[in-house]
Amino acid sequence: MDQFTLKVPATLESLGKVAEFVLAAADQAGLARQSRYRLRLAVDELATNIIAHGHSAAPTVQSAPLTIEVQAKIDDEALSVVLEDSGVPFDPRQVPPPDDLHLPAEQRKIGGLGVYLALGSVDRFCYERVGDRNRNVLVMNRRPPD
């Protein structure tokens, strides 16, 4: 199994580095174009969520800046991307899907789309809280080329 790791500050400026990392892993795994894009979208959305909401509600002076650790693991079957952070506990699976998708844009709420797009873009997703860390695992199957 091939495994790669990236650690970045939990800031919007890091999204580009995270994307480069995920796309390089997708290329290494030989993902098809659509799967490559969808995985990048899912990771971008969850990383954005960590950046926006992961910080403790009451950070102390001693608090270390929040970071995001990204791991890519490639085996015969799949590419798995693991996002870990030490922010407040957050299980994306608990976020209800938007209930107003059927409405015209003028009547819709802003928000709630990121997690919905992320979880709907990967073949498998799981979350666990390990100690003081959130662990999001996004899996894309490696399919033979068309």
Added chain:
Amino acid sequence: MAFECTVRTGRVAEITLSGDLDAATAEKFHAALEALARPIEGAPTHLVLHMRNLVFLASAGVRVLLTVKQTHFRGLIVYVIAPQEQPLEAMRKAQVHRDFVILDYYPPPTG
């Protein structure tokens, strides 16, 4: 890929988007819309969003598209021109594609 957003004012206001539109860049798009919504001359009658070179669209960009219809250009026709397959897929999943007129070219060929 770096995000670029260029604006052309007029009765038909146009914004050309290229690169990656995500949470890190959505504010730039939002600012362009704000500028267009407060023109020195008359208010635009249409908005045209050129997306041929937009390669990535995250929910932050979709949210700005929603605000286009909710605030800046409420009630106006907004054209989306030549979106690539994957950004269009994101628009479809978020069910915002129905709120825009999606064309390959603008102005559309006549005859």
